[in-house]
Amino acid sequence: MPTSSNPNRPDQPVAGTYRLHGSPDSANLVVRLVLEEIKTPYQYVPVDRLRSEQNSAAYLKLNPQGLIPVLEVPGQDAPLFETGAILLHLVDAHGHLGPAVDSSERGRFLKWLFFISNTLHSELRISFKPYKYVAEGKAADDLSDGLIGQIARSFELLDREISASGGPYLMGQDLTCLDLYVACCARWAQIYRNEGKWAPLGTPNLRRMIEKLEGRPAVNRACSLEGIRGLPFSEPKPVTLPGTTA
Ligand SMILES: N[C@@H](CCC(=O)N[C@@H](CS)C(=O)NCC(=O)O)C(=O)O
Structure with missing residues (x-):
């Protein structure tokens, strides 16, 4: 193909x-x-x-x-x-x-899509380039570090949602674009300016999901x-x- x-x-x-x-x-x-x-x-x-x-x-x-x-x-x-x-x-x-417009899962899908895009991805972007918002140096490092703490909490929410849906994916049995989006965010949270600050260790459901995607x-x-x-x-x-x- x-x-x-x-x-x-x-x-x-x-x-x-x-x-x-x-x-x-x-x-x-x-x-x-x-x-x-x-x-x-x-x-x-x-x-x-x-x-x-x-x-x-x-x-x-x-x-x-x-x-x-x-x-x-x-x-x-x-x-x-x-x-x-x-x-x-x-x-x-x-x-x-992703679920169809008339599916009973659609609202759940949309809320997590917007959460990933508006909150998780947005905070990650700022953590890469804090100097766009505050002076480079200590202020930028503090902003980036503060954000990664918030980003870690977002991953914990997603981890709990995978568990609540029965897994292995965010919406349950079916792979959706949400999983692919979250996996990229998990990637970027570990590299570039975020090296060594977060790892998917305390989020076992999320970790299993991203490892599954790697296959x-x-x-x-x-x-x-x-x-x-x-x-x-x-x-x-x-x-x-x-x-x-x-
Ligand atoms: N909210 C945008 C964010 C996109 C974004 O931040 N793109 C980055 C690359 S990952 C970019 O184009 N950066 C170039 C720049 O900041 O000049 C989206 O979801 O598409």
Whole structure:
């Protein structure tokens, strides 16, 4: 099953095909995991963060925030940005990795999707770049450390929810995009500016879930395409490809 059409020529759009704009191990990882699980073709368009390409005039037309990822979706009147919105669109468009609109599980799914996007992912982003908010040095270190304490509490909530749903996933028996999103957050909480601050040791249900994901072929394919080596979630190592440090 082809997963990435015309991967070598992202400058040549293929009609009717998704175009994912991203840089290695950025938030596009979550979208790529979902696209690979859905087994739908897509083109990957690299954004060079070392050259700050996300702030170029061309990229700002796709996402005026200058943030990665963007997904261009055939049939939509504008490119999609915001990871949570992209996931929700893909789940609904493909009827996969999340409950249907009329399902009794839909509300539970939505509340955790918004929690992961609005709280967990947002706090992680600030913990990586506290100097955007306070002076670099002690203030930035304190902010980043304070956030990781809050992030640890969010992972504990998610751990309890996996237990309450019966596991092995957040929604119970079925894998959803929530699990893939949480696993990426667990990855990022252990590396980059957060090295050594948190590990999924006191969250056994979460740990089992991320280890289970590491056995999935689609997860391994997506991670390999992002330049991620080894166990991506339980023993993450930063990627060393260009464009990953900004
Ligand atoms: N709320 C956004 C956050 C996306 C985000 O923070 N992207 C980072 C990469 S992981 C980015 O583009 N950073 C570039 C920059 O800050 O200039 C989403 O969920 O998509």
